[in-house]
Amino acid sequence: MDGAVYLGHLNPMTKAHESIISTLKQGYHVYVFPARFIKDGKEINTKSFPFSYELRKSMIDSVFRDSVSVLPDYTFHAPFSKYLPPLLSSRSWKLRNQIMAQVKEEKFVSYTGDKAERTMLKIYGLHPLKASRLEISASTVKEELYRQALEGGDEAWRSKVPEQVIDIIKSNWNVVDKFAKMDDSTIKVMGMKFPREGYK
Numbered sequence: 375m376d377g378a379v380y381l382g383h384l385n386p387m388t389k390a391h392e393s394i395i396s397t398l399k400q401g402y403h404v405y406v407f408p409a410r411f412i413k414d415g416k417e418i419n420t421k422s423f424p425f426s427y428e429l430r431k432s433m434i435d436s437v438f439r440d441s442v443s444v445l446p447d448y449t450f451h452a453p454f455s456k457y458l459p460p461l462l463s464s465r466s467w468k469l470r471n472q473i474m475a476q477v478k479e480e481k482f483v484s485y486t487g488d489k490a491e492r493t494m495l496k497i498y499g500l501h502p503l504k505a506s507r508l509e510i511s512a513s514t515v516k517e518e519l520y521r522q523a524l525e526g527g528d529e530a531w532r533s534k535v536p537e538q539v540i541d542i543i544k545s546n547w548n549v550v551d552k553f554a555k556m557d558d559s560t561i562k563v564m565g566m567k568f569p570r571e572g573y574k
Contacts, residue, residue, distance in 0.1 A: 377482035378402035379473065379500060381448050383409050385423050386543060387433040388515055390508035392536050394485060395442060402483065406434055407448035407473055413572035420569045421558035424549050429542065436538035447473050452572030458564055461497055470498050490565060510534045523554035
């Protein structure tokens with residue numbers, strides 16, 4: 375069986391992520407790499423990236439158990455500006471190599487539903503599959519989580535995440551409460567999002 379590399383934020387894991395991983399599992403050994411941002415040995419989370427790597431790993435593990443490999447190697451170390459511009463930065467290639475060091479198969483593919491990202495993955499030699507972006511976005515789920523935390527009311531987000539993930543989110547509702555009340559300290563540079571803290 376060949377390998378399949380799935381890089382993403384999965385913050386939180388949605389039914390779209392579940393569908394992507396399930397589809398990849400039918401023909402590949404799947405490696406899931408949830409992105410992490412580290413400064414001084416500590417993960418930085420923001421309103422756009424509220425759930426820690428460990429929580430996101432537990433979300434994926436709760437659905438797929440040990441049938442996929444969830445690994446922490448998609449890690450950006452401060453200052454994050456050093457990873458730009460992508461493809462030209464030596465740090466971005468080092469990141470690519472530390473991810474690929476975990477893939478045991480000689481033949482592998484990668485997944486993204488974004489055309490620009492697909493071009494980048496192709497240049498990095500990650501053999502992206504041709505795919506379309508799925509409907510449910512993690513951004514929509516976060517908006518609905520924060521709306522409930524601030525205003526109460528319905529739980530519209532529940533229909534967009536796997537059942538097991540609902541339990542994890544509700545068990546860690548303090549994370550939602552915390553970031554719902556905060557401004558988003560995330561910046562977007564060259565199409566990529568980074569925490570403002572640790573960018574420079």
